[in-house]
Amino acid sequence: MAELETRELEYFMAVAEHLHFGHAAARLAVAQPAVSKAVRRLERRLGVELLERSSRSVTLTPAGEALLHHGRHALNAVSAAADRARRAGDQQAHLRLVIKPGGDANLLSGILAAYAARPDARQVDIRFGGATDRADHVRAGRADVALLYAPFDDLTGLNHETLIVEGRVAILPPDHRLASRAEVTLADLAQETLPRWKGVRWTGARETRRGPEVTDAAEVLQMIRLGRTIAILPRSLVQPMHPDLLYLPVTDAPGSALVLAWRQDDRRPLVASFVAAAVEAAAAR
Template identity: 50%
Template sequence: METRELAYFAAVAEELHFGRAAARLGMAQPPLSRAIQKLERRLGVRLFDRSSRGVALTPAGEVLAREAAKVLDAVAAAAARTRRAGRDDPVLVVALKPGGDGGLLPEILAAYRACPDAVEVELALCGVTERARLVREGRADVAFLHSPYEDLAGFDCEPLRVEGGVAVMSPGHPLAGRACVRLCDLDAGPAPVWPGRHSEIVEPAMLMQLAALGRLVVVAPESVRDLVRRDLVCVPVADAEPTTVVLAWPEGERSRELAAFVRTATMVAQRTAPHAQTRPTPP
């Protein structure tokens, strides 16, 4: 299959209308219909059910729609990475959410500048859901992600730091004065806990505002302490699932500047690893 054929198929699969798909592709409808028919003959399956009620994907078409999206995304990402690699002034684009580096980035950048293979680093500060997408689309070279909360499929990864959790809440919350809490304490509280209820909210500013209003308790990695608003408090959560800060980059990518960045980040993480501490036990 050619990527052109997959692009034709993907347009029809998304529009479920040959006329709209043809207009989107900037072509006439008859050649688009012929291209889809040719693809169906080649694969030996029907990809669309066509009837007076409209166009629908067959089970085989649903499978190809998922796979075609992956292929087309990979081709677009390869083109983007290739163009950036050919720049006269190469840069390494690092995607992260504010505070999502586990407190490691300043030392990593300082150490990386001394590496022989270092290039200029450009930071892509973005939302929680955008970091991995930027790397997959070829618009960033590497990202700080958090395991186990994010899909790491298609990435090579290097774990940097394991963090416990804290509950971010309003000072007026009944548990705000505790030295430590458990998840069951939070579940029994007056405000819902995130993640869980309201998991669709992913923007940190919105989460912090709801916590300040007493509408939500946010369980987050402990490094968030350095970023929370002054009208919020952080209470350690003894049994929160650990979060691992990882560096993630496209599987198989082996550029020298990226390798130097990963080595530097690993070295800094090992050097600055906090000494083992015993978590406080809640009463």
């Protein structure tokens, strides 16, 4: 970076996040004067004031706010670039797969077996992500591939192969007005309350109401049992079914696709071989 040194940017980010030089120095495990000098050098380099300092407080200037917003992306990009370079030169690199617990539609064991049978197979390290952050793991270089659900997960910057397409089911409390039905349509669910997934933009229809914010399927099921919401989820995500809830197929809901995703710029044979094995295993099932 012509105008930015990564260490100076790291020091500034620590101060900006804590709004306290002492706390930032403690987090960085360096002396406080070193942090102050680094931020001053960065301000001179950029020709703007990033922080307003007083004897009692530290606040961000508009320039500081902008650098805080974009600086984390810059540091992540530098870290990801270094990690990708190391892994590209490591002939013994493991393949890192990120999934959500239960988010493999029972395909994972077949995929791993198909990959292990290939002559170029490497060890696969499985990592578990949350409901909304698995794509970020791949974009940031913390994982090589991810199992994601379209259209729910953001596939920006990723290539992907569709493994299966499945229907969706409505999950309802046992005393729901539709409890006697064998199946429902989206029109039947108009005016119902749907959960809001933390970190995901609202995707419910205009005629549905926004319900409680949730982070995973366990929270959703608890809210359904309490009568606070219903949910419409891919069929594989509701296995095994909870005995206290109702599961009704939504006959006209768009299909949900389980996809294997990887970075658009990742052309390593390591990744290509795993993708080919996954597609082969999904087709065989």
